[in-house]
Structures are given as structure tokens and as C-alpha cells.
Amino acid sequence: MQGFVYDDDSGIPPAEHDEPAELKSGTGPAPPGPRWRVVAALLLVVAALLLGLGIYAQHWKKNMWVKDVIVSGNGLFDASELEKKAEGLLGTNIEEVDASVLRKKYAALPYVRQAEVVKEMNGIVRINIEERKPMARVVHGDKVQVIDTEGYILPYRGLPPSSSMLLRVTGMKTEHEKGARLKKANEGNLAVLREMIEALSASDYARLLIKDVYLKEENKTYFAVAGAPTRFIVGNDGDYKEKLKKFEIFWQKVVAKKGLDGYEMVDLRFSKRIFAVENRRQGFNRISP
Secondary structure, eight states: OOOOOOOOOOSOOOOTTOOOHHHHHTOSOOOOOSHHHHHHHHHHHHHHHHHHHHHHHHHHHHHOBOOEEEEESOSSSOHHHHHGGGTTOTTSBGGGOOHHHHHHHHHTSTTEEEEEEEEOTTSEEEEEEEEOOEEEEEEETTEEEEEETTOBEEEOOOOOGGGTTOEEEESOOEEEOTTOSSEEEOHHHHHHHHHHHHHHHTOSSHHHHEEEEEOOSTTOOEEEETTOOOEEEOOSSOOHHHHHHHHHHHIIIIIHHHOTTSEEEEEOOSTTOEEEEEGGGOOEEEEOO
């Protein structure tokens, strides 16, 4: 019987670019590299730098005196008024300046919303304050206060000329908020006032004419125009942009002809209609804009 021998070796030597089978399969051990040594060296350098900075900072604090106090972020306050809160700091060791105590001093001011205190390495104590934003003047009898955009009631103070046009609001109810130093406006009243001011800011003429808003229950809130006895009723149910448009039409078409004292009451609450009562009960008119 004739036999044969099977040999799977083709006799062709492997090409120079061929990789060993164990490397192709990915199962072979990777050659050791120096990467971990580089990483370890970098970590040691960083740690040494941090330690050095820490030691330097401690040395700096013990030998640095307060050279200046700078207050920024103020628009309602004079700088001198705020600097009084930091009296006595100049010449003291900067390490002895308690930033939290100083921050509370400024935050205790009614017109300051929050304060940030930073001690700089050049001996400057920098105080940045965020002031509250006045929204309107609140009138209660002879007492005048200020309400900010968050609804907090603030004591009245002289404000910059830009705030002289603040709306006067009568009938604002206030509430004590737990843990707060300041009283806060009733949420219902605050919502009406915010929407009214937003509508006024978007109006063409109304924002120049309307000076006083009277908050009333039972949907009877109204506003008045300086020099006129007329009550313009807008209610408490919103849609003030549309109501102010009707007011502007009424003012241009009627008041301009009959004068400021021609009507006792003008009701703007009804859709596409204006109801007006003449002064001294002379008559009752329904006017279509």
C-alpha cells in the first residue's frame, strides 16, 4: 500500500511584517513601560507645589496687614456709607479678619440681598454686594416704604433719580415670613402688582400717565392718573396689557376732548367694552374702543 505524509507547513517563511500569533491574538503580555514612573513623578511634583503654597499662605497670613477695603456692586448706597461697616480693619492682621462676620454685617442692611468677602494676597479686603431691586413705593397712611422685585418690604430711603418714577401702591397686604428679617408682600397682591408693572413697561403711553395703583379685594383694583379724580378699574384677574390698551384709546378719544375731570369712574374689566360714569353722577356711558 502506498502511503502519503500530510504536512501543513507550506515551506514559505513568514513575511517580515507578520506579527507573532500571540501578539495578534491580544493574549500575550505587554512589554513593561515607564509610564507609571512618569505619572508618579508628576504627582510628587504637584504635591510638593501644593505643600509649598500652603506653607507660603500661612506665612503670608501671619505677616500681611490690611492695606485697603474695596466695596463694589453698590448703586443705591454711597461708597462712604458702606465703608463705615468695615471701619477699623485698616492696619489689622488680615488673618484676623473674619469674612463670615463681615459678610453678615453687610447682609443685615435691608437693601443688600447678599454680600461676598474676599481676602486677597496683596492686603486688600474686597467686598462685593448684590443690592435688592426696588419695584414700587408702598403707601400706608403717612408711611412710605419700598417693595423689591422679590416682594420684600424695605424701609424708605432716598433713591437715585432713576428710581423717582416708581409706582405708588396703596392697599398692599404684608405677611411675616418665617426666619426672614423683612416682611413680605401678600402673594396675591404681589402677583397683581408684578403683572401690572410688566404691562405698564410694555405700554406706549400708560406708563407715562399712571402714577398710583390701589389694590382692592373683590376684583376692584384700580389705578389713577396724576391730576385726575377718575378711578380706572382693572380688577385682580390679569390681562392688564389689553386693559391698558383700552385705557390709552379712552384717554386719546374721550379725555382729550372732555378734560381730566369728566368722569368719576371708568371700568376697563369687560371685553371689548368700556363702561364710564361721568363725574357728579351726570350720566353712564358704554364706549366701544
